[in-house]
Amino acid sequence: xxxxxxxxxxxxxxxxxxxxxxxxxxxxxxxxxxxxxxxxxxxxxxxxxxxxxxxxxxxxxxxxxxxxxxxxxxxxxxxxxxxxxxxxxxxxxxxxxxxxxxxxxxxxxxxxxxxxxxxxxxxxxxxxxxxxxxxxxxxxxxxxxxxxxxxxxxxxxxxxxxxxxxxxxxxxxxxxxxxxxxxxxxxxxxxxxxxxxxxxxxxxxxxxxxxxxxxxxxxxxxxxxxxxxxxxxxxxxxxxxxxxxxxxxxxxxxxxxxxxxxxxxxxxxxxxxxxxxxxxxxxxxxxxxxxxxxxxxxxxxxxxxxxxxxxxxxxxxxxxxxxxxxxxxxxxxxxxxxxxxxxxxxxxxxx
Amino acid sequence: xxxxxxxxxxxxxxxxxxxxxxxxxxxxxxxxxxxxxxxxxxxxxxxxxxxxxxxxxxxxxxxxxxxxxxxxxxxxxxxxxxxxxxxxxxxxxxxxxxxxxxxxxxxxxxxxxxxxxxxxxxxxxxxxxxxxxxxxxxxxxxxxxxxxxxxxxxxxxxxxxxxxxxxxxxxxxxxxxxxxxxxxxxxxxxxxxxxxxxxxxxxxxxxxxxxxxxxxxxxxxxxxxxxxxxxxxxxxxxxxxxxxxxxxxxxxxxxxxxxxxxxxxxxxxxxxxxxxxxxxxxxxxxxxxxxxxxxxxxxxxxxxxxxxxxxxxxxxxxxxxxxxxxxxxxxxxxxxxxxxxxxxxxxxxxx
Numbered sequence: 001x002x003x004x005x006x007x008x009x010x011x012x013x014x015x016x017x018x019x020x021x022x023x024x025x026x027x028x029x030x031x032x033x034x035x036x037x038x039x040x041x042x043x044x045x046x047x048x049x050x051x052x053x054x055x056x057x058x059x060x061x062x063x064x065x066x067x068x069x070x071x072x073x074x075x076x077x078x079x080x081x082x083x084x085x086x087x088x089x090x091x092x093x094x095x096x097x098x099x100x101x102x103x104x105x106x107x108x109x110x111x112x113x114x115x116x117x118x119x120x121x122x123x124x125x126x127x128x129x130x131x132x133x134x135x136x137x138x139x140x141x142x143x144x145x146x147x148x149x150x151x152x153x154x155x156x157x158x159x160x161x162x163x164x165x166x167x168x169x170x171x172x173x174x175x176x177x178x179x180x181x182x183x184x185x186x187x188x189x190x191x192x193x194x195x196x197x198x199x200x201x202x203x204x205x206x207x208x209x210x211x212x213x214x215x216x217x218x219x220x221x222x223x224x225x226x227x228x229x230x231x232x233x234x235x236x237x238x239x240x241x242x243x244x245x246x247x248x249x250x251x252x253x254x255x256x257x258x259x260x261x262x263x264x265x266x267x268x269x270x271x272x273x274x275x276x277x278x279x280x281x282x283x284x285x286x287x288x289x290x291x292x293x294x295x296x297x298x299x300x301x302x303x304x305x306x307x308x309x310x311x312x313x314x315x316x317x318x319x320x321x322x323x324x325x326x327x328x329x330x331x332x333x334x335x336x337x338x339x340x341x342x343x344x345x346x347x348x349x350x351x
Numbered sequence: 352x353x354x355x356x357x358x359x360x361x362x363x364x365x366x367x368x369x370x371x372x373x374x375x376x377x378x379x380x381x382x383x384x385x386x387x388x389x390x391x392x393x394x395x396x397x398x399x400x401x402x403x404x405x406x407x408x409x410x411x412x413x414x415x416x417x418x419x420x421x422x423x424x425x426x427x428x429x430x431x432x433x434x435x436x437x438x439x440x441x442x443x444x445x446x447x448x449x450x451x452x453x454x455x456x457x458x459x460x461x462x463x464x465x466x467x468x469x470x471x472x473x474x475x476x477x478x479x480x481x482x483x484x485x486x487x488x489x490x491x492x493x494x495x496x497x498x499x500x501x502x503x504x505x506x507x508x509x510x511x512x513x514x515x516x517x518x519x520x521x522x523x524x525x526x527x528x529x530x531x532x533x534x535x536x537x538x539x540x541x542x543x544x545x546x547x548x549x550x551x552x553x554x555x556x557x558x559x560x561x562x563x564x565x566x567x568x569x570x571x572x573x574x575x576x577x578x579x580x581x582x583x584x585x586x587x588x589x590x591x592x593x594x595x596x597x598x599x600x601x602x603x604x605x606x607x608x609x610x611x612x613x614x615x616x617x618x619x620x621x622x623x624x625x626x627x628x629x630x631x632x633x634x635x636x637x638x639x640x641x642x643x644x645x646x647x648x649x650x651x652x653x654x655x656x657x658x659x660x661x662x663x664x665x666x667x668x669x670x671x672x673x674x675x676x677x678x679x680x681x682x683x684x685x686x687x688x689x690x691x692x693x694x695x696x697x698x699x700x701x702x
Contacts, residue, residue, distance in 0.1 A: 157585075158580070158581045158584035158585055158588075159581060160579070160580055160581050163579040163580060163581050164581065166579075168578055168579035168581060168582060169578060169579070169581070169582045169585075169695050170579075170581035170582060170585065171581070171585045171695075195695065227519055227520060228511070228514040228517075228519035228520070228521075229509070229511055229514060229619045229622050229623040229625065230509045230510060230511050230514050230515065230519060230520070230521035230522075230619055231519060231520045231521060232618070232619070232622070233509035233611075233615045233616070233617075233618040233619035233622070234508075234509055234520075234521065234522045234611060234615055236614075236615070236618055237509075237609075237610060237611050237614055237615035237618070240609060240614060241609075244609075258588075258591060258592075258595075258609060259588060260584075260585060260588050263587070263588055263591060263614060264584045264585055264587070264588035265584070267583070267584040267587055267588070267618060268580045268581055268583070268584035271580050271583070271584070271622060272580045274580065344520050344522075344546065
């Protein structure tokens, strides 16, 4: 493991004791990014470029060792030259010891277990998009349960990791009910090409981030079938309605659905061949089974999210036609073309 | 000119006198589509496929003659085999005589003059997207001024004409304050692959249809510069805010902005290489002057719309940063990259 210089870590920890900002006089924070997938790797890189002391936790000791040795992540974005100050480790407790915040970038299915291995930390920022169960438990709710003393926040927005790694411009939303923490975390993350906006609507931001992956599966199927931009746009418009319904049910606010973390993330995720959920939809439309998609190692969060959303809709009576059709295709062998047709053929209504 | 069978026209006209639906017992309507660009041509084709008596007015006598002879439009979508019953003519008065409705698909700059040449008609449906002046006069307002006795309506939505010509599925919104007419016109247009929804918010639908072309110019510039999907999605999110601001100022309703005619049309127009406004933006980003774009015969409505919107913002104080930057690039020689950077660099705000 590459270690952050011990002296600096100690200094950051000491300053923490006297400064409520959790950073030393120069504004240097000590931060752990948990999860070295594409998004976690890029976030660690952004934070380190801003001069913060960054530990990157990798599930695999081999990946941690490779990052320490080569400053590249062999598993994700292997061409990205990582800031050499990033300290990679395969030890969660070591990564999170004495930090100002942990940024959670693990797959949502691993969220609860990873949170359970953390020492007490002052703040947890979730960068993972999905739900933890059929009651649509949000990632920050898991974080708050695991660390009741911590500030919790969610980071979301149209953030295809590969583009950010290439230095292309992007914007994100940091949602937190603690405004001073949100402003501080914004300074950690903001780069000339990465703008961070602050929101107080954690539930709305997380609901959108989870739901858009389900719509992206449907958009991938539609695009894989070659149905065109008009149909794609109509599907996204209906998808936005579904984000709004679930987001409202979870207590989110209207303006969130129509902002970066809502429609913005929806557009980027559904447009891009870089989105794993969209890719998974394309592959399913072309005849691959879900088993094959999963076996190829792709983490398409929408495949798990749709199970929870489908169960939630059944329990609450919420009308979520896209989620229903995606569920039927993915888990009940419905033909994608039939599912898309059934979506399009719903009775006309007043708009 | 190919004539619609005279007997049927007479029958339709006669039935009109006794039936408030404006169609004969079999539901056959007599309709004029004015403007034989891509959209007008496809609309005429859809209506004729539904068995209606369709006259298609072409500005050019040569195009009218060619359509009559070959059932193809040599100028737009030349591969589309048009329904042979379409009667093409270069005479506006002849096209509009005794019809149940005219569908206006002329460039917005030609709208006022074309409306001025119409005989009295019972209904005018605008399928053109733009404003008539710096007060943002809408196309249906021009129609109502020209034909005070007529029902007026607007057709909008994510409707790239080329895709509809290929039979790919699409959905549209027909906006009209006269609900019975809207339902009737919906039956004229609806096809198995073309779904029509009804709205009462004419102002909102028209505002969105006009504004999205300006955002598409900006999106084309951004895409022409290769700035990626994240930035594209962030731009569209801000563009939606601009649709909402202008739409509200013109009396439109919130739900319209987030429906097919709002965010739906915005996504399709901004995504597609088939959109002339997006194409124009790409060309401008790559160094073509506006003069060159216009000289190539491209009708990119956004190039005119942005002039009116810019003047309107100056007069009303409305904050429309995308429209302002597009105006500066197109008419004040600002560099596209500088304009996009200035847009991205606006101070962070609470989302």
